[in-house]
Ligand code: SF4
């Protein structure tokens with residue numbers, strides 16, 4: 571479908587209208603921070619945001635999720651699996667780096683051989699509306715170093731790009747086209763609008779000043795598991811797990827049962843490779859006994875193991891881990907330092 575234009579002032583109302591028909595998960599301002607949350611009735615999304623504190627992965631892969639209920643009986647246990655088919659949802663206002671994170675999460679959760687029904691169900695019934703970055707939100711953004719682009723959103727159903735007085739709206743998939751009517755009066759985008767989009771897109775790329783040699787360190791990682799470099803990168807790390815919880819591509823989880831009397835639930839909850847008990851075995855042995863081994867795992871997973879398994883780097887350059895680490899651990903510096911060892 572050809573690109574369309576809407577007046578800037580109309581967008582908030584359009585999203586409010588969509589939210590009147592189906593749940594919309596969108597940026598909401600709380601104090602000085604912006605988080606993805608479900609819009610309440612009559613609520614508009616917050617549009618003047620750089621990026622959200624939390625990653626939108628929470629919608630498809632919640633921090634805690636009930637997988638089944640069980641009841642112990644004389645004959646054993648009766649299990650009732652949670653079945654989530656609650657209708658269509660809309661994820662609005664996703665920045666291009668976070669849209670890319672879904673492609674990476676799909677590689678893990680939606681494989682031919684192993685498909686995670688809880689993730690896939692929510693993913694399939696959600697329409698993703700991306701909002702291009704006109705300027706990179708933060709100095710810590712490095713999406714272009716890991717295969718991303720601040721103004722393109724491969725994987726989104728609708729891409730909205732801010733121009734001067736208008737938004738340019740592109741309906742990129744049949745799922746996206748289903749929402750056309752809710753956008754109301756749309757004007758076809760003329761050549762001037764399209765070339766302005768291209769100009770602003772180029773400016774957004776040029777404005778990204780943070781670059782890392784993310785694709786150049788793989789051979790070093792392949793060959794230097796025991797290098798003395800790993801002895802120092804973790805220093806200062808508090809093992810708080812913030813970097814992994816905010817990361818749009820981190821996806822480790824734990825499954826546990828919680829029971830009360832004869833009834834219980836089986837739930838899954840996010841886990842973090844930064845935690846000391848993450849790899850602790852029942853015998854008491856821990857193959858990653860210190861923060862050094864845990865940080866090496868985090869780096870190796872994103873820049874080597876994921877590349878080995880899926881031919882992609884498991885980082886979209888959103889910079890959340892850099893901005894939120896309480897002791898200023900900077901994954902960009904670590905990658906740069908490794909490149910110097912090459
Ligand atoms: S956010 Fe910083 S301190 Fe916390 S686990 Fe990550 S690297 Fe360590």
Ligand code: SF4
Nearest residue numbers: 817885886888889891
């Ligand atoms: S590792 Fe850091 S910069 Fe990369 S996607 Fe995760 S939070 Fe964003």
